[in-house]
Amino acid sequence: MALYSEKVMDHFKNPRNLGSIENADGIGEVGNAKCGDIMKIYLKIDNEIITDVKFETFGCASAIASSSMATELIKGKPVSEALELTNKAVAEALDGLPPHKMHCSVLAEEAINDAIKDYLSKKEKANS
Amino acid sequence: MIYCMYYPTKTVGKKRGTVMIYTDNAATTPISPSAAQTFTKCLNEVYGNPSSLHSIGQKAAEVLFEARQTVAQCLNCQPREIYFTSGGSEADNQAIRSAAHAGKKKGKLHIISTSVEHHAVLHTLDRLKDEGFEVQLLEVGETGLVTPQQVADAIREDTCLVSVMYANNEIGTVMPIAEIGEICRARGVTFHTDAVQAAGHLHIDVSKQNIDMLSLSGHKFHGPKGVGVLYARKGVALESLIDGGAQERGKRAGTENIPAIAAMAQALKEACSEMDEVARQETAIRDRIIQGLSEIPHSILNGDRDKRLPNNVSFCFEGIEGESLLLMLDEKGICGSSGSACTSGSLDPSHVLLAIGRIHEIAHGSLRLSLSKYNTMEEAEYIIKTVPGVVEYLRSFSPLWKDKVSGKNPFILK
Numbered sequence: 001m002a003l004y005s006e007k008v009m010d011h012f013k014n015p016r017n018l019g020s021i022e023n024a025d026g027i028g029e030v031g032n033a034k035c036g037d038i039m040k041i042y043l044k045i046d047n048e049i050i051t052d053v054k055f056e057t058f059g060c061a062s063a064i065a066s067s068s069m070a071t072e073l074i075k076g077k078p079v080s081e082a083l084e085l086t087n088k089a090v091a092e093a094l095d096g097l098p099p100h101k102m103h104c105s106v107l108a109e110e111a112i113n114d115a116i117k118d119y120l121s122k123k124e125k126a127n128s
Numbered sequence: 129m130i131y132c133m134y135y136p137t138k139t140v141g142k143k144r145g146t147v148m149i150y151t152d153n154a155a156t157t158p159i160s161p162s163a164a165q166t167f168t169k170c171l172n173e174v175y176g177n178p179s180s181l182h183s184i185g186q187k188a189a190e191v192l193f194e195a196r197q198t199v200a201q202c203l204n205c206q207p208r209e210i211y212f213t214s215g216g217s218e219a220d221n222q223a224i225r226s227a228a229h230a231g232k233k234k235g236k237l238h239i240i241s242t243s244v245e246h247h248a249v250l251h252t253l254d255r256l257k258d259e260g261f262e263v264q265l266l267e268v269g270e271t272g273l274v275t276p277q278q279v280a281d282a283i284r285e286d287t288c289l290v291s292v293m294y295a296n297n298e299i300g301t302v303m304p305i306a307e308i309g310e311i312c313r314a315r316g317v318t319f320h321t322d323a324v325q326a327a328g329h330l331h332i333d334v335s336k337q338n339i340d341m342l343s344l345s346g347h348k349f350h351g352p353k354g355v356g357v358l359y360a361r362k363g364v365a366l367e368s369l370i371d372g373g374a375q376e377r378g379k380r381a382g383t384e385n386i387p388a389i390a391a392m393a394q395a396l397k398e399a400c401s402e403m404d405e406v407a408r409q410e411t412a413i414r415d416r417i418i419q420g421l422s423e424i425p426h427s428i429l430n431g432d433r434d435k436r437l438p439n440n441v442s443f444c445f446e447g448i449e450g451e452s453l454l455l456m457l458d459e460k461g462i463c464g465s466s467g468s469a470c471t472s473g474s475l476d477p478s479h480v481l482l483a484i485g486r487i488h489e490i491a492h493g494s495l496r497l498s499l500s501k502y503n504t505m506e507e508a509e510y511i512i513k514t515v516p517g518v519v520e521y522l523r524s525f526s527p528l529w530k531d532k533v534s535g536k537n538p539f540i541l542k
Binding site: 012034061101 | 447448449450451452455459468469470477487488489492525526527528529530
């Protein structure tokens with residue numbers, strides 16, 4: 001059996017939503033260089049709907065695939081729904097990750113949470 | 129025919145399923161046609177047990193002896209000093225444990241090695257630490273070298289073993305083995321070298337170089353996997369790791385793997401006979417790749433520029449991670465290796481890259497390309513045309529890289 005599922009390889013080789021968004025409504029960044037994984041998520045939000053999402057990732061194939069899949073899973077979804085995205089859902093959508101790569105899906109979940117938190121705090125500031 | 133995957137062809141760098149450039153020969157090499165021929169011939173024809181007294185058994189004993197002679201000639205030692213093992217790891221384990229336990233009988237519990245050894249050595253030493261041995265790992269310089277002086281300074285009255293690898297598997301640095309051997313011999317300390325990456329690639333002479341014990345592995349010089357050699361100089365006590373019959377002078381039980389042993393001997397003989405010519409060819413290709421990849425901004429060559437295996441290229445590229453680099457290169461038809469955490473199967477990147485001073489972030493972005501006689505200059509050109517584009521692509525969406533470009537964080541490599 002290959003290390004990665006075909007879906008992981010597909011998202012690694014053809015990452016969806018790669019890039020950044022200028023004037024993003026929320027930006028999240030998690031991970032660190034020492035551990036070899038950094039994920040950055042950019043959100044465009046209109047009326048509490050994620051209308052656009054982009055990512056940039058430093059990391060291994062499963063980190064790139066996890067970011068790509070996570071962005072696909074929240075694109076077009078309400079913010080409240082995106083907040084409920086779990087790492088398990090990301091891994092399952094990729095037809096599974098090897099046990100020692102599960103942390104990549106955790107990072108994807110955390111990056112999205114971080115970006116939404118950024119959006120919510122910006123919104124709060126704007127309203128206050 | 130499967131050979132077409134490995135051997136030089138006119139088409140290089142096509143996608144998976146067609147032609148691949150195999151530059152991961154430090155991991156393993158394709159078997160040479162003559163070794164494969166020896167293997168299958170023995171498998172079919174030399175089926176006897178060398179311990180059997182009848183003619184079929186004795187035919188096998190003859191083949192075994194010839195193989196032992198061949199290996200002994202390649203290393204310049206006596207056939208009786210050659211012990212066949214299951215590979216380099218077993219040979220390392222047996223050599224180190226034997227020397228340590230022989231030392232313990234004399235109250236000597238101090239072992240000297242280096243921080244860049246293969247895990248077969250380091251993990252064996254860890255086990256010995258648990259048994260009460262004091263293990264001193266010499267630090268290496270920024271090119272991965274230990275100096276003979278370091279060894280001389282570290283030797284104590286109670287030192288029972290010095291184990292220094294011949295050439296490093298990741299960064300290709302070749303250690304000053306003859307000089308270390310001379311020091312150890314003069315001080316009466318057993319000297320072992322893990323020569324897995326060197327055998328069949330560099331001129332080894334255990335007698336001249338004062339080597340007491342040496343490990344090698346068949347599949348690193350176009351022989352089969354699952355077979356290796358422990359050379360132990362006459363008079364060096366060995367303990368067996370596998371108990372049973374009296375094979376290998378009672379030091380390694382189990383019916384001998386004749387096809388693998390004979391094929392390994394054939395491969396080693398072949399490698400030694402064409403060593404200079406292959407080294408010249410590999411060095412030219414290696415240097416072309418090093419020159420080409422050095423053009424990539426914010427990259428660095430790992431290992432010593434001159435005291436280097438003819439077939440090793442090792443680089444770190446800032447801002448990217450090695451596993452994704454490897455898999456992208458695989459897509460482009462290039463097989464290499466990396467010392468990133470993701471490829472090492474642990475949370476930390478290669479201990480060798482850390483030992484030569486690469487910080488974690490840089491060590492994650494490593495690439496090793498290791499050549500064989502089957503690589504060509506045409507492949508080198510394809511590699512140096514392809515790698516920069518892949519590095520650039522991965523950097524284009526690396527937040528780590530972008531923060532350096534924007535000036536938010538400093539670059540680490542020039």
